[in-house]
Amino acid sequence: MTTLLPTSTVGSLPKPAWLAKPEVLWSPWELEGDVLVEGKHDALRSAVQEQERRGLDIISDGEQTRQHFVTTFIENLDGVDFENRETVRIRNRYDASVPTVVGAVSRRGPVFVEDAAFLRAQTDRPIKWALPGPMTMIDTLSDRYYGSREKLAWEFATILNDEARELEAAGVDIIQFDEPAFNVFFDEMKDWGVAALERAAEGLRAETAVHICYGYGIKANTDWKATLGSEWRQYEESFPLLQRSSIDIVSLESHHSNVPIDLVELVRGKKVMLGALDVASERIETPEEVADTLRRALEFVDADKLIPSSNCGMAPLPRRVAFDKVSALTAGAALLREELAG
Template identity: 40%
Template sequence: MNTLLPTTLVGSYAMPEWLIDRARLAGRFPPRVRALELWRPAPDHLEEAQDDATIMAIHMQERAGIDIVTDGEMRRESYSNRFATALEGVDLDNPGVALDRSGHPNPVPRVTGRIRRRHSVQVRDVEFLRRNTDRRIKITVPGPFTMTQQAQNDFYANEEEMALDYAAAVNEEIRDLFAAGADIVQIDEPYLQARPEKARQYGAKAIDRALQDVDGVTALHVCFGYAAIIHGDRPHGYDYLGELAGTRVDQVSVETAQPKLDPAELAPLRGKHIMVGTIDLNDPAIETPETVAERIRRAMTVVPADKIIVAPDCGFKYVPRNIAFAKMQAMVEGAALVRATL
């Protein structure tokens, strides 16, 4: 990193009401199959509207002073379904069912054949992002372990075999995303925390297969689920975190603000760069820069400053746009406060 304590988003940014029905989006778990009914523009105007929303998200990040810019994930109904439903081996007409992380059944991709990537899914997203900013850029893809947990397996002998084929598809996509101009590619793996027992069986193996022979900076995101969707008490610690220390990934994104995470939990990851979540998206109150600075300093008691990337906890897509921007500004200003003392 060229900047000490660089700032970035986990991936998503607040989606505008003119683009997507935010009330319907927030009133359900993130869709695992396509949910085109959530979009407000007519189908023949949807891509143009998503492009315009992406330009808005880029502009707001630049205006706030974000160092590593994302596309805000403005083309996705959820972080995972756009990629997961573009793969060969999935019956899109007859979805399956799987339990979400809160234990409720959800429609999911039904795997009826060998998982393979037919074509690149997000290359245009990276090219568009690259054309519209001169800052470092990051793009996110769903992780193989999480996609395995969000599918009904009607083909493979076991989940590990399916996860490794998902990983091969992700690997092909990541290579193309770097070739298209991405500076960082992030794998989203929230279900490593939600299903730690299975994660210990084959999670790290699937991640390393997804990153095999990849030439570029890679990140991995773990979390406790969207605050806007999963209500009630948040866990105060991770069941699956230290296991990532031995994987090929360069950066690990960790929520620390919402769970008030003990910085000691970050110790096993000291060899990685850590995206430290400093914005609590379970609380609509806008943090002061001083609050953000204090959260960064807490992480610095365990992690060297040159290994810290400043980020929010995940779920910005559900936050009202005015609050999202103000929180993002506070995050950038908080990082600047700490940077000035180093």
């Protein structure tokens, strides 16, 4: 990527109201059958055009064709029962009704590859596709078959690697693995979580990223963050391991968080996708605020390795708010770019 401070978003963008109920996670589709397939592609095409219009350098699908960043992938696997659901604690924060693993998990075929090829055809800019990480996948399920979170994670890592290789072949430039579970289950992350993530990314020529955040701007997450005190130091657990890993890019939450910016030093040498948009607030950042968040990071990451981004996905936000935030991100990056050039 030749652009200095290339801008991107982390994951989801709000869907149009005619496709799914706005401002809701796991929102059911408003369409069905062939009309739903067409509607998803219309929404994806619209999201690409809006990202380009707002000046993003790295384009994503905005998760327009999937209900949720984890469960939509799992829906396409054998060995998982979506009828017999169980209530589990997601990342020790909130209860959710989730599917159950009842047999050996396997991928029936490509899950997102057709949609990724469609995305590739919509833009000449670099494209990024997000997949759930192995540890976050097992935290979004009930397991009645393997009896071992580690064993199931390794199965998922192999499945994810197959999918990632096909996404790469479809023209995806950056493959991002979402691992918010890394901010919660520190012992498992150290024992096998990072290794499973590396297995998922094994052999890829596309750039790889891992996104670790404090969650969507929903009440369960904001309530949890309120208990974390004046300094959020969870990244101290994962960053030293990721710095030594094969992953190319580390994505983190920063703006309006209590994450000490000097923790970025722990991944020195990696590219850093820095969250400069608060997804838990509908207030639109100013370009100056974005530039200030990015500027403070430059003490700990070289400018040619900094990727301005959002803290997390923006699906729960009003559509206008999300895209106005994107405009603030690109304007803020442009301010800092001019400053560095001058």
